[in-house]
Amino acid sequence: MVRSNQNRSPRRMPPGTVTLYEVGPRDGLQNEPTLLSPDQRAELVQRLAACGLRDIEIGSFVHPRWVPQMAETDRVAELLGEREGVRFWALVPNVKGYELAVEAGVRRVAVVVSASETHNRKNLNRSREESMAEIARIARACRESGVALRAYVSTALGCPYEGAIDEGEVIGLAERLAELGAVQVSLGDTIGAGTPRAVRRLARLAIERLGPERVALHLHDTRGLGLVNAYIALEEGVRILDGSVGGLGGCPYAPGAAGNVATEDLVQLLDGEGVPTEVDLDALVETALWLERLGLQPASRYARFRRASCRHDKEER
Numbered sequence: 001m002v003r004s005n006q007n008r009s010p011r012r013m014p015p016g017t018v019t020l021y022e023v024g025p026r027d028g029l030q031n032e033p034t035l036l037s038p039d040q041r042a043e044l045v046q047r048l049a050a051c052g053l054r055d056i057e058i059g060s061f062v063h064p065r066w067v068p069q070m071a072e073t074d075r076v077a078e079l080l081g082e083r084e085g086v087r088f089w090a091l092v093p094n095v096k097g098y099e100l101a102v103e104a105g106v107r108r109v110a111v112v113v114s115a116s117e118t119h120n121r122k123n124l125n126r127s128r129e130e131s132m133a134e135i136a137r138i139a140r141a142c143r144e145s146g147v148a149l150r151a152y153v154s155t156a157l158g159c160p161y162e163g164a165i166d167e168g169e170v171i172g173l174a175e176r177l178a179e180l181g182a183v184q185v186s187l188g189d190t191i192g193a194g195t196p197r198a199v200r201r202l203a204r205l206a207i208e209r210l211g212p213e214r215v216a217l218h219l220h221d222t223r224g225l226g227l228v229n230a231y232i233a234l235e236e237g238v239r240i241l242d243g244s245v246g247g248l249g250g251c252p253y254a255p256g257a258a259g260n261v262a263t264e265d266l267v268q269l270l271d272g273e274g275v276p277t278e279v280d281l282d283a284l285v286e287t288a289l290w291l292e293r294l295g296l297q298p299a300s301r302y303a304r305f306r307r308a309s310c311r312h313d314k315e316e317r
Helices: 024-028 038-050 073-080 095-103 117-124 128-145 167-179 196-210 226-235 263-272 281-293 301-316
Strands: 019-022 055-060 087-091 108-114 148-154 184-188 215-218 240-243
Touching: 019 263, 024 038, 024 055, 038 055, 038 073, 038 281, 055 073, 073 087, 073 095, 087 148, 095 128, 108 117, 108 128, 108 167, 117 128, 117 148, 128 148, 128 167, 148 167, 167 184, 167 196, 184 196, 184 240, 196 215, 196 226, 215 226, 226 240, 226 263, 240 263, 263 281, 263 301, 281 301
Parallel strands: 019 055, 019 240, 055 087, 087 108, 108 148, 148 184, 184 215, 215 240
Antiparallel strands: none
16 A cells, blocks of 8 residues: 655755865865876865865875875965965874974864775775874874864775775764864765665764764765765755865775765755855856866766856857
8 A cells, every 4th residue: 555645744954054175176186197286286276265165175195105196285285375264174194294284384184084994904004993093193283283173984884895884883983083173074985885875874873973063974976876965964964065176086095986076066956955055156167177177077967067058058159
């Protein structure tokens, strides 16, 4: 017998603004074959800030032998300086990276640990507990110097080596990171394995344990579910979403991982739902197309649509 849904109240997205945390200059570029110069990377960040994005990850302080795309992030930081109303962040893999970031004038850093032991060893060349011990040292330095700390939990919804990840492990790590002083904990679907059901459960549990002000979601669109999963997370009360301009990116230590959810696709989704972002969608699309002119290949659905529309308009004239 088919049950009627007429008496069920539709689930509604909670009111309020959403913070978009831009990872394009770091996570977006780190797996791309085209290397941008420090000047080009600084210009990318400046363009993103001009679009209205207020949290931008400008790069990582990792050895260029491992990630050549992130070479000279100190130069990028120097070119950018400070910009009123914009928070520049940088990823630091260890205490040495933290020290280099602070020397370059960075006042907001991000750290990462994987929920998967195997992925953590592949990505960071150490065990998960060794990573947590290193993060504890970074967190202590942050407290002493007044530097803000953000944390990522990678492979939160699936690992390329271990498969499904126990959500209790993910939340346990997130709570430990919050206790160390992380102002945000971003749960990363590193290989895009998350399903709407899994995202709903994880988002709900994370918000219950950490509160909505600390929970972020970092999605990849490997299986075409990135925007669906973002919508589900928003329904559950997540108010911080990571995005990458043009949908660029991927993890060099996660075989098969496609690009991040595109920031402009997220903005279009949120605009359609009446959720304010204060981001100029047209300017964001132009930034994605500017990257294309530099030799990168944006995967954003909305940017491709706009590009095709512009070509059609020109042909019609």
